Amino acid sequence: MKFTVLTLFPDIVKVFFENSIMAKAVEKEIIAYDLVNIRDFALDKHHTCDDGTYGGGAGQLMMPEPLSKALDSVNARKKYVIYVTPSGKQLTQKVAEELSHKDELVFICGRYEGIDQRIIDSYVDAEISIGDYVMSSGEVAVTVIIDTVYRLIDGVISPESLEEESFCDGLLEYPQYTHPEEWNGMKVPSVLLSGNHEKIRKWRLKKRLMKTLLNRPDLICSARQNGQLSQEAEKMIEEICEQSFEKKMKKHRSKKAAKTN
Incomplete structure (x- = not known):
């Protein structure tokens, strides 16, 4: 070109x-x-x-x-x-x-x-x-x-470098790590060290969905309209939303309890 x-x-x-x-x-x-x-x-x-x-x-x-x-x-x-x-x-x-x-x-x-x-x-x-x-x-x-x-x-x-980049299938890219295994007290997620490729695939998909929901929820809507989200991805989104709701409720209850005391 x-x-x-x-x-x-x-x-x-x-x-x-x-x-x-x-x-x-x-x-x-x-x-x-x-x-x-x-x-x-x-x-x-x-x-x-x-x-x-x-x-x-x-x-x-x-x-x-x-x-x-x-x-x-x-x-x-x-x-x-x-x-x-x-x-x-x-x-x-x-x-x-x-x-x-x-x-x-x-x-x-x-x-x-x-x-x-x-x-x-x-x-x-x-x-x-x-x-x-x-x-x-x-x-x-x-x-x-x-x-x-x-x-x-x-x-x-x-x-291979282009396959799972941000926007390639309507989602943002998952977080990535390199050596050393531990830096400043922060460790690489254990699943990435497991050698279990299926677990790693699922972890990466979930992280992509979480990042997209947080930073660019509009992309999730577009991906749905274009039929780019699999049933597995949709199920993960439900789980992520439920966990987020439970986390917010727990935080709310903690604040309410602190005010009462």
Whole structure:
């Protein structure tokens, strides 16, 4: 797969491609990339790429002329173009999986107040947001999307590492431990040392359900709607809820008894 990034600050993105797992993927030629400096296509000697907005308002907007020339230089009209913006469709694991099947992705890194709408209307296939917040750097947001996508490409990461990650089946990941067996008085759960793979599987499933119920109960609802929860998982959820209720009642009784005394 190839990632082409159009940016005013290519050095920010370049570092991402030159380190860690991504660097290895590039070296193995699993991943290719091209960084295009939009300023190279500016029309004046000052390399101006932004101007004020029609209708008034604070901030500057990226101009269409340099950006369109940069897009044409990579033949963007025949490729899948993504503009990263807070007003775009939310990035999810499902979206990342869909993007991982593309041969090439072209990213536009926004700056200032964004880009001229006419560029979006003429070139952009998808507007994607990495979350409900605003950043000053489209470059940082683009690396987040690329990172979620490239690791799904065959040969980048072993399939086993992807099987039980958070969101892979609608649930968050279970807690994990490594050496030493005891650290700061805290021990690795005994079930993980038992060698009993079935017990370990059940423990991990229950922990995934507990973590998801605590941090992202909305994911449980979605998993149910999509038919992703097994009967075993549903039974565990009932047990977890019952135990949680009993724990709350016990705490309530203890508080009531303390007030009485």
